[in-house]
Amino acid sequence: MVEPQRGRALFWTRQPTRSRSPHPARSVGIMSDHPRGVSVPFPRHPTALNPGRSRNMRANRRADTQPEVRLRRQLHRLGYRFRKDFRIDLEDVRVRPDIVFTRRRVAVFVDGCFWHSCPLHGSRPRINDWYWGPKLQRTVARDTAANAALVEAGWIVLRIWEHEPLEVSTRTVVEALQEA
Numbered sequence: 001m002v003e004p005q006r007g008r009a010l011f012w013t014r015q016p017t018r019s020r021s022p023h024p025a026r027s028v029g030i031m032s033d034h035p036r037g038v039s040v041p042f043p044r045h046p047t048a049l050n051p052g053r054s055r056n057m058r059a060n061r062r063a064d065t066q067p068e069v070r071l072r073r074q075l076h077r078l079g080y081r082f083r084k085d086f087r088i089d090l091e092d093v094r095v096r097p098d099i100v101f102t103r104r105r106v107a108v109f110v111d112g113c114f115w116h117s118c119p120l121h122g123s124r125p126r127i128n129d130w131y132w133g134p135k136l137q138r139t140v141a142r143d144t145a146a147n148a149a150l151v152e153a154g155w156i157v158l159r160i161w162e163h164e165p166l167e168v169s170t171r172t173v174v175e176a177l178q179e180a
Contacts, residue, residue, distance in 0.1 A: 063084070063085045063098065064084075064085075065110065065112065065162070067110050067112075067160075067162040067169075068098045068099070068110040070166055071099065071108075071110060071160070071166065071169050071170065071173070072084060072099060074166055074170045075099070075170065075173060075174075078170070078174070080101070080173075080174075080177065082099050082100060082101050082102075083099075083100045083101075083102060084098065084099060084100075085097075085098060086100040086102070088100065088107065088150070088155075090149045090150070090153050091149075091153075092149065093145060093146060093149040095107070095146045095149065095150060097109050097150075097157075098110045099173075101177060101180070104156075104177055104180035105154055105155045105156060105180065106155065106156045106158065106173075106176055106177055106180050107150055107155050107156070107157050107158070108158045108160065108173055109143070109157070109158065109159050109160065110160050110161075110162060110169075111143070111159055111160065111161055111162065112162050113161060113162055113163055115136070115139055116139055116140065116143060116161075117136050117137075117139070117140050118161050118163070120161075120163070121161075121163055122136075124136070143159070147159070156176050156179070156180055158172060158173060158176055160172065160173075
């Protein structure tokens with residue numbers, strides 16, 4: 001344990017790791033000379049550029065996004081009843097579709113263009129690409145694994161992009177429900 005001393009600055013030190021990441025912030029480190037004499041892990045994510053950006057990122061929601069709420073409202077108007085953000089426990093994966101029709105085994109995901117790398121509108125950030133590139137790739141890989149697990153369990157999986165018009169999205173869901 002490091003004894004705290006007055007007048008010394010706190011600093012981050014990187015420990016030798018087996019990480020092959022070219023970016024130094026991806027390496028794991030500890031904070032030495034901590035006032036309480038404890039080791040604090042080195043951050044594995046970038047810091048926000050300014051308070052406004054930080055506030056904006058904190059405001060992003062996992063559920064109840066505007067495209068999702070609009071689709072749910074339209075389906076409810078048509079008389080369909082469903083569960084929202086319902087967790088489905090499969091053998092090796094837990095999945096949380098945005099809209100779930102449990103009796104008909106239809107799972108609907110309303111995906112954001114940025115977060116799920118839309119082929120038409122998905123953009124890659126230029127700042128902190130070392131962080132965002134792998135993060136977005138992991139999201140796409142998780143989506144693929146969730147789709148495969150649900151289909152293997154006998155579910156119908158619908159992926160709807162946030163940019164699709166409400167009428168088209170609603171028609172897609174209604175047609176899938178009629179087939180199920």
